[in-house]
Amino acid sequence: MAQQVFVCNEIEMKDGDVRIVRQDRIEVGVYRHEGAFYAYRNHCLHQGGPACEGIIRGKVVDIYAEDKSFVAQTYDDSEPHIICPWHGWEYKLKTGECAPDPKLRLKRHDVVQREGGVYVVI
Numbered sequence: 782m783a784q785q786v787f788v789c790n791e792i793e794m795k796d797g798d799v800r801i802v803r804q805d806r807i808e809v810g811v812y813r814h815e816g817a818f819y820a821y822r823n824h825c826l827h828q829g830g831p832a833c834e835g836i837i838r839g840k841v842v843d844i845y846a847e848d849k850s851f852v853a854q855t856y857d858d859s860e861p862h863i864i865c866p867w868h869g870w871e872y873k874l875k876t877g878e879c880a881p882d883p884k885l886r887l888k889r890h891d892v893v894q895r896e897g898g899v900y901v902v903i
């Protein structure tokens with residue numbers, strides 16, 4: 782049966798922070814981004830690595846010249862990605878979708894805010 786597991790007090794988590802919460806054998810990464818909370822199972826769909834322990838980085842965007850030749854790459858910070866630390870699979874922070882294959886996505890968990898606390902449903 783699902784339980785609400787305490788993550789932290791809301792004021793302890795600023796934008797860009799992540800907390801890993803454990804309940805029995807389940808680990809969940811809870812993120813705060815632009816004031817909203819997102820939570821995903823800390824289990825990469827590639828080989829089971831701790832996806833939520835990776836860095837957050839903007840989506841990689843290719844830049845092309847007018848003649849369509851490649852110029853450079855940059856990051857689009859408006860679309861943050863979670864990067865699994867084992868082999869670099871990328872997941873969209875706002876949806877949990879695997880960036881190159883949206884049919885794959887991290888298991889999402891609900892986040893509840895009440896009385897100044899942040900809880901994740903596990």
Ligand code: FES
Nearest residue numbers: 825827828830865
């Ligand atoms: S286990 Fe995450 S990229 Fe391989």
